Structure formats: C-alpha cells, structure tokens
Amino acid sequence: MIFGLVQILLFQSLGELISQLLLPTLPGPVIGLVLLVLWLVIRKGVNAELAMVADGFSQHLGLLFIPAAVGVVLFLPQLKANAVAIISALVGSVVLTIAASALVARLLSKKTVHE
Numbered sequence: 001m002i003f004g005l006v007q008i009l010l011f012q013s014l015g016e017l018i019s020q021l022l023l024p025t026l027p028g029p030v031i032g033l034v035l036l037v038l039w040l041v042i043r044k045g046v047n048a049e050l051a052m053v054a055d056g057f058s059q060h061l062g063l064l065f066i067p068a069a070v071g072v073v074l075f076l077p078q079l080k081a082n083a084v085a086i087i088s089a090l091v092g093s094v095v096l097t098i099a100a101s102a103l104v105a106r107l108l109s110k111k112t113v114h115e
Contacts, residue, residue, distance in 0.1 A: 001049055001052055001053060001056075002049075003047075003049040003050075004047075004049035004050040004051070004052055004053035004054070005053055007036070007049075007050050008036070008050070008053060011032040011033070011035050011036040011039070012028065012029055012032040012033075013032070014031075014032055014035055015027075015028040015029055015030065015031035015032025015033070015034075015035060016028030016029075016031075016032065018031050018035075019031055
C-alpha cells in the first residue's frame with residue numbers, strides 16, 4: 001500500500017514541478033494525473049499496490065463533496081441574489097451542450113455512412 005501511495009505522490013510532485021517550471025497555466029495535479037495515466041498505459045496495467053490505494057480512495061470519494069457543500073452554504077446569500085442569472089446560465093449551457101453534441105454526432109454519422 002505504501003508503494004501505491006508513493007507512486008501517486010511521485011506523479012503529483014512531478015506534475016507540480018512541471019507546472020511551476022514549464023506550464024504555469026495547468027494545475028500540477030492534473031499534469032501528474034496525465035503522467036500517471038501515460039505511465040500506466042506504457043506499463044500496460046496497474047500494479048496491485050496502486051489498485052489497492054485507488055480502491056481505498058474511491059470508497060471515500062463522497063468526502064470530496066463536503067468542501068463544495070460548505071461553499072454553497074457560505075455563499076448562499078450571493079447565490080440567492082443571483083439565482084436567475086445562475087439558472088439561466090445552467091439551462092443555456094445544457095441546451096448548447098446538447099445541441100453541440102447532436103451536431104457532432106450528426107456530422108460523424110454522415111461521415112461514416114459515406115465511407
């Protein structure tokens with residue numbers, strides 16, 4: 001289990017280092033996650049220690065929603081004051097996402113039919 005944690009922390013540290021030195025606009029943990037995925041693809045699998053740590057993390061994933069809930073409660077007055085704008089933005093973005101997805105699916109399906 002320790003080796004799995006060390007792997008995760010190593011790739012996160014590499015991501016932070018790359019973020020600080022080369023790509024300051026990308027978060028270090030995201031770069032580290034991409035590096036870890038690439039490493040696992042190159043190795044063609046996940047070792048048992050890393051799988052055990054990942055399973056342990058996924059069992060407690062609900063804890064990550066606690067800071068978001070605290071943020072909602074903390075900013076509840078601002079959310080109430082801007083409720084119409086927030087709801088409009090959410091509905092508009094959902095409609096645009098569905099339309100864009102349908103357009104892409106239509107374009108890709110036409111491309112495969114002609115081939």
